[in-house]
Amino acid sequence: MASIPPYLLLLLLSLLPLSISTQHPTTNSPNLIQRTCNTTTYYDFCVASLQSDPESPKADVRGLSAIAVRLAISNATNTSSFAASLAHSATDPSLRAILGACTDKYINARRALRWSLDALSTESYDYAFVHVSAAAEYPHVCRVLFRRYPRLTYPREMARREEVLVHLCTIALEIISLLG
Ligand SMILES: *[C@@H]1O[C@H](CO)[C@@H](O)[C@H](O)[C@H]1NC(C)=O
Numbered sequence: 001m002a003s004i005p006p007y008l009l010l011l012l013l014s015l016l017p018l019s020i021s022t023q024h025p026t027t028n029s030p031n032l033i034q035r036t037c038n039t040t041t042y043y044d045f046c047v048a049s050l051q052s053d054p055e056s057p058k059a060d061v062r063g064l065s066a067i068a069v070r071l072a073i074s075n076a077t078n079t080s081s082f083a084a085s086l087a088h089s090a091t092d093p094s095l096r097a098i099l100g101a102c103t104d105k106y107i108n109a110r111r112a113l114r115w116s117l118d119a120l121s122t123e124s125y126d127y128a129f130v131h132v133s134a135a136a137e138y139p140h141v142c143r144v145l146f147r148r149y150p151r152l153t154y155p156r157e158m159a160r161r162e163e164v165l166v167h168l169c170t171i172a173l174e175i176i177s178l179l180g
Pocket residue numbers: 034035038
């Protein structure tokens with residue numbers, strides 16, 4: 001996977017919200033969120049998630065895909081910190097090691113999602129799709145690590161967060177599929 005210079009990434013990230021809010025300021029029909037989410041697997045989750053972002057009423061479909069990816073970034077970041085704090089307080093060495101690995105997986109997910117945001121901003125929708133697909137795999141890797149140690153329990157809260165991140169990635173992929 002090609003690596004992107006951090007300065008370029010920062011530049012693109014800083015431009016993205018501006019381009020979303022200035023390109024199509026008033027032209028969207030009021031139910032674009034509903035119509036877009038109607039094409040996804042998790043309609044209610046999609047509407048609630050997109051509506052939680054103040055930029056969504058002004059966003060076009062590409063903007064909505066970027067909002068889904070940004071929510072996923074925020075969730076992945078939050079979960080990597082959460083896994084790190086669980087690892088920190090774990091006394092069992094295997095549990096501590098696995099939770100440390102899970103922390104890394106969520107950091108990898110966040111990185112892939114940032115690449116996706118970058119690709120969306122340059123209308124490289126195929127790459128955007130591939131990066132979100134990769135991001136959606138990382139939470140599974142954490143679950144699978146726990147399966148290798150049957151005496152350890154996959155924490156309920158990690159399972160809940162895995163599901164939220166996978167759902168966010170799913171709706172992001174389905175919205176990206178509408179682009180191009
Ligand atoms: C959602 O899709 C269904 C079937 O494709 C359609 O009948 C319905 O009107 C759509 N609803 C919205 C809000 O777009």
